[in-house]
Amino acid sequence: PLLLYGQRRMGKTFLLNNLGRLLPNSIIPLFIDLQGPVSLASDHAGLLYNIAKSMVKSAQQQSGLTLPTLTREALTPDPFTCFDEWLDTIEQKLEDSIFLLALDEFEALDKALHDKRFDETAVLGMLRNLIQHRPRFKIMLSGSHTIQEFQRWASYLINVQVINLS
Numbered sequence: 001p002l003l004l005y006g007q008r009r010m011g012k013t014f015l016l017n018n019l020g021r022l023l024p025n026s027i028i029p030l031f032i033d034l035q036g037p038v039s040l041a042s043d044h045a046g047l048l049y050n051i052a053k054s055m056v057k058s059a060q061q062q063s064g065l066t067l068p069t070l071t072r073e074a075l076t077p078d079p080f081t082c083f084d085e086w087l088d089t090i091e092q093k094l095e096d097s098i099f100l101l102a103l104d105e106f107e108a109l110d111k112a113l114h115d116k117r118f119d120e121t122a123v124l125g126m127l128r129n130l131i132q133h134r135p136r137f138k139i140m141l142s143g144s145h146t147i148q149e150f151q152r153w154a155s156y157l158i159n160v161q162v163i164n165l166s
Contacts, residue, residue, distance in 0.1 A: 001131050001138075001139040001140070001141065001157050001159070003140070003141045003142070003143070003157075004016070004140060004141070004142040004143075005142075005143065005144070006144065006166060007144055007166075008144050012104065012142045012143075012144075013033075013104055013105075013142070016029070016031050016102040016104055016140075016142055017031055019031075019062075019100065019102065023100070025063070025097075026096060026097050026098060027097070027098050027099075027100055028059060028062060028063050028065060028094075028097050028098070028099050028100065029058070029062055029099075029100045029102050030054070030055045030058040030059060030062070030099055030100065030101050030102060031054065031058045031062075031102050031104065032051055032054040032055065032058070032101060032102065032103050032104065033054065033104050033105060034103055034104060034105045034106055034108045034109045035104070035105040035108040036050075037050045038050040038051055038054065038108075038109070039108040039109045039111070039112040039117075040112075041117075041118075042117065043079075043117075043118075044075075044079040044080065044118060044119070044122065044123075045072055045075040045076045045079045046072065047079075047118055047123070048070075048075055048079050048080070048082075048083040049070065049071070049072040049075055051083075052069070052070040052083065052086060053069075053070075055067060055090075055099075055101070056068075056069055056070075065093070067090055067093065068086070068089055068090070068093075070082070070083070070086045080122060080126055083126075084126075087130070087134065087137070091134070091136055091137075094136055097136070098136050098137070098138060099136065099137050099138070100138045100139075100140055101130075101137060101138065101139050101140065102140045102142065103139065103140065103141050103142065104142045104143075105142065105143055106141040106142065106143045106153075107143045107144070109123070110152070110153065113152060114152075120152055124152065124153065124156040124157075125156065127139060127156060127157070128156040128157070131157070139157075141157075
């Protein structure tokens with residue numbers, strides 16, 4: 001996993017939104033703004049629905065790739081299992097490509113975890129599972145804080161590489 005770290009107003013979000021122009025075509029960046037509906041959701045189904053919705057929108061914008069949609073209703077009975085199965089479907093569409101999940105403003109999700117809107121073990125465990133068991137998905141967090149400042153993340157994102165934007 002990567003952490004794009006820098007002070008506010010340094011261009012982190014701009015960079016994430018323009019990664020598609022900088023990376024080879026085999027890497028499809030998917031921008032997910034954690035400051036918006038994602039971290040404001042009221043439950044796990046809403047969280048994962050908004051992540052999936054952002055991924056679908058970003059894939060279309062970045063590379064013209066149409067991903068299958070994931071409905072909130074499908075997620076409701078068993079959100080993490082359903083999301084995992086949806087990722088299986090997406091991997092089948094990838095062929096030789098790699099998805100780079102660019103999670104902007106990770107501090108907003110941390111606040112939601114701190115406020116107990118989401119279960120920390122479930123959400124961060126899902127990210128760790130994705131990092132460890134889905135080699136065609138890469139994670140890049142972006143924010144104005146380091147992982148060391150957020151201890152709850154440090155044990156899940158072992159060996160995170162920090163990129164300092166100054």
